[in-house]
Amino acid sequence: MLVLHPQSSTPLVVQIVEGLRRLIDEGALRSGTKVPSIRQFAHAHDVSVFTVVEAYDRLVAQGLLVSRPHSGFFVRRRARGPGGTAALPPAGAAGTSFDAMWYLRKVFENRHLSMKPGCGWLPGEWLFGEGVKRALRGVAGDELDFGGYGDPKGFAPLRRRISDALAEQELGVAPEQVLLTQGSSQALDLAARRLVRPGDVVLVDDPGYANLLFGLRFLGATLVGAPRTPQGWDLAALEAAIVQHRPRVFFTQPRLQSPTGSVAQLAQLHRVLQLAEKHDLLIVENDICADLDPDPRPSLASLDQLARVLHVGSFSKTISPNLRVGYVVAHPDLVEDLAQLKMIAGLTSPELTERLANGALTEGRWRKHLKGLRERLARAHELVARRLDDLGFEIFHEPKAGLFLWARHPDMPDAGRTALEAAEHDILLGPGHLFAADLQPTPWMRFNVAYSSDERVFAFLESRRRAV
Amino acid sequence: MLVLHPQSSTPLVVQIVEGLRRLIDEGALRSGTKVPSIRQFAHAHDVSVFTVVEAYDRLVAQGLLVSRPHSGFFVRRRARGPGGTAALPPAGAAGTSFDAMWYLRKVFENRHLSMKPGCGWLPGEWLFGEGVKRALRGVAGDELDFGGYGDPKGFAPLRRRISDALAEQELGVAPEQVLLTQGSSQALDLAARRLVRPGDVVLVDDPGYANLLFGLRFLGATLVGAPRTPQGWDLAALEAAIVQHRPRVFFTQPRLQSPTGSVAQLAQLHRVLQLAEKHDLLIVENDICADLDPDPRPSLASLDQLARVLHVGSFSKTISPNLRVGYVVAHPDLVEDLAQLKMIAGLTSPELTERLANGALTEGRWRKHLKGLRERLARAHELVARRLDDLGFEIFHEPKAGLFLWARHPDMPDAGRTALEAAEHDILLGPGHLFAADLQPTPWMRFNVAYSSDERVFAFLESRRRAV
Numbered sequence: 001m002l003v004l005h006p007q008s009s010t011p012l013v014v015q016i017v018e019g020l021r022r023l024i025d026e027g028a029l030r031s032g033t034k035v036p037s038i039r040q041f042a043h044a045h046d047v048s049v050f051t052v053v054e055a056y057d058r059l060v061a062q063g064l065l066v067s068r069p070h071s072g073f074f075v076r077r078r079a080r081g082p083g084g085t086a087a088l089p090p091a092g093a094a095g096t097s098f099d100a101m102w103y104l105r106k107v108f109e110n111r112h113l114s115m116k117p118g119c120g121w122l123p124g125e126w127l128f129g130e131g132v133k134r135a136l137r138g139v140a141g142d143e144l145d146f147g148g149y150g151d152p153k154g155f156a157p158l159r160r161r162i163s164d165a166l167a168e169q170e171l172g173v174a175p176e177q178v179l180l181t182q183g184s185s186q187a188l189d190l191a192a193r194r195l196v197r198p199g200d201v202v203l204v205d206d207p208g209y210a211n212l213l214f215g216l217r218f219l220g221a222t223l224v225g226a227p228r229t230p231q232g233w234d235l236a237a238l239e240a241a242i243v244q245h246r247p248r249v250f251f252t253q254p255r256l257q258s259p260t261g262s263v264a265q266l267a268q269l270h271r272v273l274q275l276a277e278k279h280d281l282l283i284v285e286n287d288i289c290a291d292l293d294p295d296p297r298p299s300l301a302s303l304d305q306l307a308r309v310l311h312v313g314s315f316s317k318t319i320s321p322n323l324r325v326g327y328v329v330a331h332p333d334l335v336e337d338l339a340q341l342k343m344i345a346g347l348t349s350p351e352l353t354e355r356l357a358n359g360a361l362t363e364g365r366w367r368k369h370l371k372g373l374r375e376r377l378a379r380a381h382e383l384v385a386r387r388l389d390d391l392g393f394e395i396f397h398e399p400k401a402g403l404f405l406w407a408r409h410p411d412m413p414d415a416g417r418t419a420l421e422a423a424e425h426d427i428l429l430g431p432g433h434l435f436a437a438d439l440q441p442t443p444w445m446r447f448n449v450a451y452s453s454d455e456r457v458f459a460f461l462e463s464r465r466r467a468v
Numbered sequence: 469m470l471v472l473h474p475q476s477s478t479p480l481v482v483q484i485v486e487g488l489r490r491l492i493d494e495g496a497l498r499s500g501t502k503v504p505s506i507r508q509f510a511h512a513h514d515v516s517v518f519t520v521v522e523a524y525d526r527l528v529a530q531g532l533l534v535s536r537p538h539s540g541f542f543v544r545r546r547a548r549g550p551g552g553t554a555a556l557p558p559a560g561a562a563g564t565s566f567d568a569m570w571y572l573r574k575v576f577e578n579r580h581l582s583m584k585p586g587c588g589w590l591p592g593e594w595l596f597g598e599g600v601k602r603a604l605r606g607v608a609g610d611e612l613d614f615g616g617y618g619d620p621k622g623f624a625p626l627r628r629r630i631s632d633a634l635a636e637q638e639l640g641v642a643p644e645q646v647l648l649t650q651g652s653s654q655a656l657d658l659a660a661r662r663l664v665r666p667g668d669v670v671l672v673d674d675p676g677y678a679n680l681l682f683g684l685r686f687l688g689a690t691l692v693g694a695p696r697t698p699q700g701w702d703l704a705a706l707e708a709a710i711v712q713h714r715p716r717v718f719f720t721q722p723r724l725q726s727p728t729g730s731v732a733q734l735a736q737l738h739r740v741l742q743l744a745e746k747h748d749l750l751i752v753e754n755d756i757c758a759d760l761d762p763d764p765r766p767s768l769a770s771l772d773q774l775a776r777v778l779h780v781g782s783f784s785k786t787i788s789p790n791l792r793v794g795y796v797v798a799h800p801d802l803v804e805d806l807a808q809l810k811m812i813a814g815l816t817s818p819e820l821t822e823r824l825a826n827g828a829l830t831e832g833r834w835r836k837h838l839k840g841l842r843e844r845l846a847r848a849h850e851l852v853a854r855r856l857d858d859l860g861f862e863i864f865h866e867p868k869a870g871l872f873l874w875a876r877h878p879d880m881p882d883a884g885r886t887a888l889e890a891a892e893h894d895i896l897l898g899p900g901h902l903f904a905a906d907l908q909p910t911p912w913m914r915f916n917v918a919y920s921s922d923e924r925v926f927a928f929l930e931s932r933r934r935a936v
Contacts, residue, residue: 125615127614129612136608140608144597182650185815189813215812215813218809346654350790351790
């Protein structure tokens with residue numbers, strides 16, 4: 001967009017400020033237009049993101065750009081939108097801007113970086129592609145009905161299988177109470193749309209699952225954090241938050257939590273349910289790592305039997321995230337509401353992917369695959385924890401299972417800044433503020449043990465250690 | 469639930485009223501509980517729905533049940549929810565009850581009825597299952613990556629193909645502006661979530677696409693109808709509605725519209741865009757029947773080139789609804805917002821189904837299939853229109869293409885009532901009030917020509933004619 005001259009005696013920051021001012025004055029950048037994100041601009045012009053941050057800050061100060069809260073940068077709007085193109089209304093159910101933290105998410109989600117210790121998924125070869133491929137060959141010979149939309153709740157044999165599997169985990173649900181969804185993220189979104197209204201206070205794990213937190217903010221919720229501890233939650237703080245803020249819903253992941261890897265202990269589950277009963281809370285339990293847990297362990301739903309708990313699961317961490325098959329089980333009344341909401345949000349889910357998940361689960365090698373996956377994750381946990389420890393990282397909890405380690409380093413006080421630097425080295429980090437209820441800077445980072453063994457990742461972290 | 473005695477001298481209505489009152493008094497039906505829908509109750513007890521309607525009405529009058537507006541029936545709530553089970557908050561972004569018209573939708577969506585002139589999809593054998601099956605065999609040999617979530621916007625080769633196809637329809641969009649979705653319904657839902665906030669006035673086709681209207685109501689929108697005519701819209705009424713209610717967004721289906729089958733003419737498209745410009749409206753154009761249109765014809769988007777128009781398409785009417793592959797194309801800024809919202813709503817869409825749609829489209833028989841499908845629909849239109857005409861139906865418009873005929877009969881003043889009666893004869897009708905912005909009773913009904921050739925359907929309609 002601009003031609004910059006790195007060798008010029010005019011600082012790059014000033015060149016950018018003057019260049020953008022000229023484009024705005026000339027009308028090439030019209031009022032209301034979103035300007036490139038800081039990262040896009042930095043990438044397109046081959047300059048540091050810090051240079052761009054500084055330049056954008058000055059343009060905001062000069063009244064040429066506006067920075068929407070937690071959003072991008074826009075040319076300050078004058079009377080109305082440019083002729084011909086509509087001025088977009090602000091997004092979000094409560095008028096909140098929903099492209100919150102867009103540029104940081106771009107960094108976070110930049111899947112084109114070659115090293116991804118911050119990502120949230122497993123490598124393809126760790127998953128059950130072989131099972132899906134065998135199921136695919138089976139399905140190709142099936143009599144498939146290509147007319148109609150299938151069952152709104154999803155492919156019935158898979159719902160029965162989930163019902164059976166949950167029964168083994170001491171959670172009794174009829175197949176009619178199982179609603180298949182486009183991964184656990186749709187399940188969480190449906191639950192949120194059903195239970196949360198703009199302005200509602202919602203209790204969330206702090207730190208918690210970033211995509212859910214963004215979704216809840218988009219719905220206009222005010223997030224109140226329940227601080228995680230290595231054993232579950234800080235129960236005193238949790239109760240204080242309930243008493244003070246009176247939330248109606250608590251979204252939580254008790255087991256092998258993202259991002260902390262922490263696992264809530266039995267007595268904690270019991271206590272949280274007591275609090276829910278006392279304060280009339282509903283709980284949405286995200287339990288997508290249940291199959292990665294080497295120990296059979298109760299869930300909130302297995303204690304409560306769905307009186308106050310909605311229970312979410314997925315096959316993304318065990319079969320393949322790309323199939324997009326997850327589920328929610330809930331009280332019969334509630335599941336009917338969620339099913340109707342699923343219709344609104346996209347009618348049914350594709351029967352084919354649900355058949356493939358079902359096929360993979362019924363395949364003889366499934367249990368063996370799960371066992372191998374757990375062992376592989378346990379080994380990766382040991383390795384990555386040791387390396388981080390050697391570098392001087394403090395590790396929140398060592399679950400030796402699931403995907404994540406949560407760690408911080410005294411020399412890296414702002415993980416967001418470290419993540420921006422890492423991106424310049426082709427490394428995707430998981431900076432902690434993205435998982436924070438208040439989005440404030442923090443030294444904590446999430447490490448996916450399956451993607452954290454590359455020596456260049458450790459070399460980068462080592463260099464940051466020395467950098468201070 | 470209740471034991472009824474049809475031979476008793478006590479009328480069934482009274483037996484139901486007394487029986488339910490007893491269950492409520494004894495606490496077996498607790499306050500706040502949703503009672504079975506009218507249809508469920510009628511079915512479970514083998515009585516007429518009219519009997520149940522009468523009984524529920526009396527229970528409401530006696531203060532034992534409440535009928536939530538456009539919703540189901542509930543035991544009147546006392547102080548708070550029953551111990552142990554949470555009292556559910558009211559649903560809907562604006563506190564509106566979202567299970568609006570649940571019992572009528574149950575009738576409408578009752579896919580287990582053996583005759584479905586009211587349904588919205590094509591029979592499997594009319595669609596392109598063969599193409600999908602061949603694509604499936606191809607994909608089984610592909611190198612699939614089962615790790616990761618794929619591209620948030622969807623499988624890139626399909627996005628390129630859609631971009632090319634739209635270019636043929638004189639709509640220039642880069643593949644980056646194409647966002648793949650879980651059918652057109654997710655595309656509409658994403659657009660609505662991005663553009664509509666609780667309390668907003670939204671302009672919709674009246675009658676219009678039922679699932680969309682329910683979705684908009686759930687978001688808390690106030691719907692204002694733009695009356696459809698056989699040639700498009702009543703432009704005077706449309707402009708008056710805009711001036712009076714100041715909507716920011718218009719959701720419309722110009723071509724082969726559901727439910728009316730009407731097709732907006734070129735001058736109408738132009739005029740609507742002029743009004744949009746003058747009154748600063750955005751337009752969400754649902755064009756899912758484009759490929760069923762035998763005539764190449766402009767779309768709103770092809771005139772406007774996405775300045776104010778979001779354009780939605782789908783393969784559900786041509787390949788298979790069960791694949792759940794649709795798309796939205798929009799202005800570059802807007803499509804980024806929609807992509808982020810898609811992440812919130814379920815991360816990515818499954819690459820496999822997108823590969824299959826792409827495979828079917830690239831398959832040599834695709835154009836031949838489309839041609840055959842259009843011819844088959846044209847023949848069905850002729851047949852069904854003639855038969856309805858013979859029965860004395862007035863037909864709104866005869867498009868001779870697409871799926872639908874919209875018709876009414878002087879002897880059937882309330883299509884909702886006729887649809888309830890039809891359900892007792894194993895026939896799913898499409899009663900017009902479900903498509904109405906105000907949900908008010910109407911004699912109009914939607915006939916899907918692909919499902920309306922069964923003689924028993926005509927026999928039922930004939931009987932209703934004589935019934936008055």
